[in-house]
Amino acid sequence: MKTFNEIDEEFICEKCGYKVPKLGYSCRNHCPKCLYSKHVDKNPGDRMEECHGLLEPIGIDTTKKGYVIIYKCQKCGAIRRNVSAKDDDMNQIIKISANH
Numbered sequence: 190m191k192t193f194n195e196i197d198e199e200f201i202c203e204k205c206g207y208k209v210p211k212l213g214y215s216c217r218n219h220c221p222k223c224l225y226s227k228h229v230d231k232n233p234g235d236r237m238e239e240c241h242g243l244l245e246p247i248g249i250d251t252t253k254k255g256y257v258i259i260y261k262c263q264k265c266g267a268i269r270r271n272v273s274a275k276d277d278d279m280n281q282i283i284k285i286s287a288n289h
Contacts, residue, residue: 197213207222209221216233219234249282254260255272
């Protein structure tokens with residue numbers, strides 16, 4: 190059964206080194222500068238995934254909720270999706286969508 194544990198915490202991006210602030214309105218799970226994430230959850234916020242590989246943004250979808258970032262884990266190859274945040278770098282979103 191999937192559950193959603195809301196965890197909004199600061200972290201240092203393992204890809205670009207940016208000090209990522211709390212999001213403030215939902216869960217922060219990726220860097221707003223480079224859009225990379227980390228493969229730490231089996232279900233949102235559970236921190237139960239053992240892989241811990243970097244999730245590379247490989248594509249962008251658009252939905253009623255806005256942009257959805259498509260990730261591929263660089264370690265295990267898993268595909269994940271996540272809604273973009275309001276402060277995500279739009280230039281990065283455009284760049285990723287152009288390469289998709």
